[in-house]
Amino acid sequence: MGETIVVGADGSGPSRAAIDWAIARAAAVDADVELIHVVDERWLGLQDAQDNEVRDHAAAVLAAELNRIRMLPTGPVVNGPAVNGPVVTGRVVVGLPSKALMDASVDADLLVIGTHKTGFTYGRAFGSKFSSLASQSRCAVAFIPEMFGRTRRGVAAVADARNGGLQAIEFATAEAVRTGQDLALIAAWEGDSFVHRRTDSRAVSLATATSAARNVDTRVCVRTRISDSALSDALITASTSASVLVLARPGTAPDDQTLSTNHDVLANISSPVIVLGVTRAHRQSRSLVERP
Numbered sequence: 233m234g235e236t237i238v239v240g241a242d243g244s245g246p247s248r249a250a251i252d253w254a255i256a257r258a259a260a261v262d263a264d265v266e267l268i269h270v271v272d273e274r275w276l277g278l279q280d281a282q283d284n285e286v287r288d289h290a291a292a293v294l295a296a297e298l299n300r301i302r303m304l305p306t307g308p309v310v311n312g313p314a315v316n317g318p319v320v321t322g323r324v325v326v327g328l329p330s331k332a333l334m335d336a337s338v339d340a341d342l343l344v345i346g347t348h349k350t351g352f353t354y355g356r357a358f359g360s361k362f363s364s365l366a367s368q369s370r371c372a373v374a375f376i377p378e379m380f381g382r383t384r385r386g387v388a389a390v391a392d393a394r395n396g397g398l399q400a401i402e403f404a405t406a407e408a409v410r411t412g413q414d415l416a417l418i419a420a421w422e423g424d425s426f427v428h429r430r431t432d433s434r435a436v437s438l439a440t441a442t443s444a445a446r447n448v449d450t451r452v453c454v455r456t457r458i459s460d461s462a463l464s465d466a467l468i469t470a471s472t473s474a475s476v477l478v479l480a481r482p483g484t485a486p487d488d489q490t491l492s493t494n495h496d497v498l499a500n501i502s503s504p505v506i507v508l509g510v511t512r513a514h515r516q517s518r519s520l521v522e523r524p
Contacts, residue, residue: 246346396480464496
């Protein structure tokens with residue numbers, strides 16, 4: 233059974249950036265792509281004529297997007313057998329947008345979402361739509377900003393091999409080797425309180441993470457960075473030049489700050505960011521990035 237990448241498609245600039253990124257990735261890893269256009273269920277049920285108009289508009293948006301991608305240089309094949317590029321299909325679903333996308337991607341290997349850069353906020357709450365997808369989706373989720381430099385280099389990840397951090401290192405390592413890029417492992421302060429700075433474990437974290445990456449693939453070229461900033465700031469800085477930033481899924485430990493760190497990074501997204509999923513993360517780290 234082949235891999236599947238699901239992409240949210242609504243005709244917007246960020247959505248098109250996400251689709252183009254997903255198709256290029258699918259071509260590289262031999263995956264299929266499915267575009268999902270969500271009709272918000274809150275727009276329906278008022279009157280039949282309006283419902284028909286909403287559904288017709290959704291079908292037209294999806295058809296226009298499928299027509300557009302036929303012209304992409306990666307050579308996708310729309311609704312037909314693959315020849316030189318990935319197979320791309322599309323469907324319209326009805327529901328609440330975030331839940332509908334999660335439901336549509338429940339058996340997928342990667343969900344790809346386009347997003348606007350929203351500006352920095354230190355986030356203890358996890359309220360934005362794209363952040364909730366990162367927290368709740370079963371598969372990995374890639375967030376793609378509308379504008380990002382195509383000449384970026386390097387795969388970045390947190391130098392933390394605890395819990396979900398190890399899966400993120402494994403995924404990032406395989407991605408770096410597959411694409412012929414360096415792996416940047418970043419160690420920084422986990423919080424902005426001086427309490428966290430009484431014991432400096434950043435160098436130890438880097439050594440452990442580097443060893444974990446080389447255990448995944450000895451071919452990986454690891455570059456380490458120690459930052460004096462809070463972790464979210466350090467990751468935001470790294471993402472300004474990286475081709476992709478890989479983040480772990482938040483854990484359940486009371487002192488786990490992954491949730492707030494991911495929120496802050498996604499609020500300042502400037503490069504593609506992949507947040508690993510909960511049930512298929514390990515399989516994805518082997519399958520989506522280690523195709524021969």
